[in-house]
Amino acid sequence: MKPAIIGKTATGFYTPAFLLKNLTLGNLYCFSTWIKIQGANSALIRASLKTENRTYNCIGTVLAKNGCWSFLKGGFVLDSPSNLALLLFQNSDDKDIDITIDSSSLQPFTDQEWRFNQQFMINTQRKRAVTIHVSDQQGNRLQGAAITINQVSKDFPFGSAIAHTILGNLPYQNWFVERFNAAVFENELKWYATEPDQGKTNYTLADQMLEFVRGHQIIARGHNIFWEDPKYTPAWVRNLTGPDLQSAVNSRIQSLMSKYKEEFIHWDVSNEMLHFDFYEQRLGPDATLHFYETAHQSDPLATLFMNEFNVVETCSDVKSTVDTYIERIRELERGGMYMDGIGLESHFTVPNLPLMRAVIDKLATLRLPIWLTEVDISSSVGKELQGVYLEQVLREGFSHPSVNGIMLWTALHPKGCYEMCLTDENFKNLPAGDVVDKLLKEWESGEMKGVTDEHGSYSFYGFLGEYKVNVGYGDRAANSTFSLPRSDETKHFSIHL
Numbered sequence: 001m002k003p004a005i006i007g008k009t010a011t012g013f014y015t016p017a018f019l020l021k022n023l024t025l026g027n028l029y030c031f032s033t034w035i036k037i038q039g040a041n042s043a044l045i046r047a048s049l050k051t052e053n054r055t056y057n058c059i060g061t062v063l064a065k066n067g068c069w070s071f072l073k074g075g076f077v078l079d080s081p082s083n084l085a086l087l088l089f090q091n092s093d094d095k096d097i098d099i100t101i102d103s104s105s106l107q108p109f110t111d112q113e114w115r116f117n118q119q120f121m122i123n124t125q126r127k128r129a130v131t132i133h134v135s136d137q138q139g140n141r142l143q144g145a146a147i148t149i150n151q152v153s154k155d156f157p158f159g160s161a162i163a164h165t166i167l168g169n170l171p172y173q174n175w176f177v178e179r180f181n182a183a184v185f186e187n188e189l190k191w192y193a194t195e196p197d198q199g200k201t202n203y204t205l206a207d208q209m210l211e212f213v214r215g216h217q218i219i220a221r222g223h224n225i226f227w228e229d230p231k232y233t234p235a236w237v238r239n240l241t242g243p244d245l246q247s248a249v250n251s252r253i254q255s256l257m258s259k260y261k262e263e264f265i266h267w268d269v270s271n272e273m274l275h276f277d278f279y280e281q282r283l284g285p286d287a288t289l290h291f292y293e294t295a296h297q298s299d300p301l302a303t304l305f306m307n308e309f310n311v312v313e314t315c316s317d318v319k320s321t322v323d324t325y326i327e328r329i330r331e332l333e334r335g336g337m338y339m340d341g342i343g344l345e346s347h348f349t350v351p352n353l354p355l356m357r358a359v360i361d362k363l364a365t366l367r368l369p370i371w372l373t374e375v376d377i378s379s380s381v382g383k384e385l386q387g388v389y390l391e392q393v394l395r396e397g398f399s400h401p402s403v404n405g406i407m408l409w410t411a412l413h414p415k416g417c418y419e420m421c422l423t424d425e426n427f428k429n430l431p432a433g434d435v436v437d438k439l440l441k442e443w444e445s446g447e448m449k450g451v452t453d454e455h456g457s458y459s460f461y462g463f464l465g466e467y468k469v470n471v472g473y474g475d476r477a478a479n480s481t482f483s484l485p486r487s488d489e490t491k492h493f494s495i496h497l
Contacts, residue, residue: 016101018087023051025081028114030354032073033104035089037064039097044318046092047074051082058316059355061092063323069102073362074315075354092318114353118399123461125401126156126443129490131459134452134471137496141456145473145497151445155464155485156398157182157219157405158440160422161374164188164205165413166212172412175427177216179440184221184373185209186411186418191226191252192234198248201255210263221373221407222264224307225256226291228276238278245282253291257298268307268343268373269295274320274328275309289335296338306332307343307373312359314352322359329366342366345374347409347419349381351392357400364402372397374409376420377432386420387431394439408436459490471495 023029037043047060060074072089087106091097109117134145159182166172176183187193188206195201213220226249230238240248257267270279270288279287292304310317311325318324329340342363363370375393377386397403410422410432422433429437445462452458468481476497484491 016089016099018104018106020049020085020087020106021083023078023082023085024108025078026111027108028075028077028111028354029106029108030073030075030358031060031087031104031106032071032358033089034069034102035062035064035072036069036100036102037066037091037097038100039066040091040095041066043095043097044092044321044323045070045072045089045099046315047072048088048090049076049085050088051078051080051085053080053082058314059087059352060358061315061321061323063321063327064099071362073358075352075358077352077354115395118395121399121401122443125486126398127461127463128484128487129459129461130467130484131457131490131492132452132469132471133492133494134456134458134473135494135496141452141454142473142497143452143454143456145452145456145458145471147448147450147452147458148470149445149448149460149462150468151463151465152468152481153466154181154444155466156443157407158398158443159183159218159406160408161186161411161418162209162213163411163413164209165411167205167208171427173212175423177218179436180218182219182221182405182407183209183213184223184407186223186409189223189256190232191237192232194256195252196234198234198236203259206260210260214263219265220263221305221371222260222267222302223373224268224271225253225295226269226279227271228273228278228280229271230276230278233278241282245279249279249283249287249291250294253294253298257295261299262301264299264302266303266305266341266343266371267295267299268305271307272309273306274311274324286335289332289337292332292337292340300339303339303341303369304337305341305343305371305373307345309345309347309374311363312344312346312356312372313348315355315359322362326363326366329368341369341371343371343373345409346372346393346397347374347376347378348389348393349378351377351389351396353392353396356393356396360400360402364400369404370400370402371405371407372403373407375406376409376418379419383431387435390420390432391435391439394435398439398443469493469495471497473497 042065045062045064046058049056059076060072062070062072064070134142159180161184163186269291310320377389397406410417450458464484471478478497482493
């Protein structure tokens with residue numbers, strides 16, 4: 001692509017743009033470019049697209065630094081075809097700076113091509129080749145031995161938020177356990193829930209919910225230690241300042257983390273701190289770093305997450321662009337933060353899959369665990385489209401090799417859910433629930449039966465996880481189990497009869 005110059009400003013600066021012809025409805029477009037700026041130390045450069053019918057305000061961003069090249073990666077999907085469109089690059093705060101672009105690329109993909117790539121990634125990253133060798137005690141290969149293989153657990157964590165409404169609700173519990181191997185408590189660990197009045201902590205609900213997940217071998221994320229949004233900070237905490245506030249936060253960390261040490265695989269330490277800064281405003285710029293340090297000292301084996309919204313869902317939110325997120329992570333790392341992880345809330349309305357992939361690709365360069373932590377689709381689109389869009393998001397997340405787990409934000413209450421329910425109150429599937437059940441079945445290895453070949457072997461591709469295998473040959477039989485962790489190599493497993 002060759003850039004055009006669109007409009008000279010009063011100060012003589014230019015806005016580079018590409019003229020795009022014949023864009024197709026249904027195609028997914030990925031683009032990238034290198035950007036250099038002059039006229040400011042740094043600037044958030046936003047790519048937007050203008051067609052005959054609509055302006056897509058943000059389809060990619062980069063936080064560019066003066067004098068060096070910065071990489072912008074993004075994408076878009078059109079809701080109507082376009083004969084002529086402009087792909088524009090502008091400073092997000094509208095100040096005049098000089099923008100230079102180079103080595104630009106725009107690549108269209110059909111939906112079929114996109115799905116093919118997703119399936120290829122799933123087959124290569126979420127599955128592995130296995131060869132089972134059957135022989136007698138003397139090592140002689142046994143041809144024709146009957147083999148039955150079952151996957152008994154999945155390696156990939158796929159779960160949902162739960163609320164105290166699951167306690168004592170056997171139908172809800174059974175429904176949950178049949179589907180999910182991971183959970184997160186919707187509100188029951190938040191400070192306003194455990195200590196609504198100063199000095200009076202109550203962990204009863206959280207304890208009972210933990211007993212439930214522990215009893216069913218379900219892993220759980222800890223959500224959250226602090227929430228930077230003052231709206232969700234206990235009223236008595238909002239009235240504290242200085243040493244009194246510092247004492248209260250120290251007490252909160254000590255109380256929570258000592259009680260639940262090694263119980264939760266993750267902790268969202270300072271929730272949504274790109275959008276809100278209640279504690280740093282009152283305790284100084286190192287408050288968040290102190291939270292992470294203290295949490296790590298209290299529970300050294302838990303992965304400490306930075307959980308945020310509007311990072312992967314959109315690039316229109318200037319507070320939480322992908323580079324803003326990366327810069328904050330690096331800032332905390334320079335301060336000595338340990339065991340950090342990337343939490344992407346993933347509250348979508350209409351997903352932009354090329355942008356979602358571009359953002360995760362860029363975050364993956366940090367080489368940290370990435371989880372989609374609160375996945376849902378806005379109720380504003382209606383239940384049918386919730387199902388359609390949820391499937392898009394889940395396939396994109398599961399197929400990305402850097403995504404380590406997916407959590408849905410679908411805790412069920414008598415009056416519904418936060419934005420999206422999987423079932424009605426009688427546990428009858430809604431469209432989103434149908435999608436989840438379909439993908440859960442698709443992403444597991446069903447029962448496999450076969451016989452060993454002339455080499456005494458039987459081979460298959462299986463999803464990562466734990467397996468049991470039963471082998472029979474004449475009047476002899478054997479049972480065994482094996483683990484299938486991620487690896488590029490074929491897993492070889494031997495059974496003697």
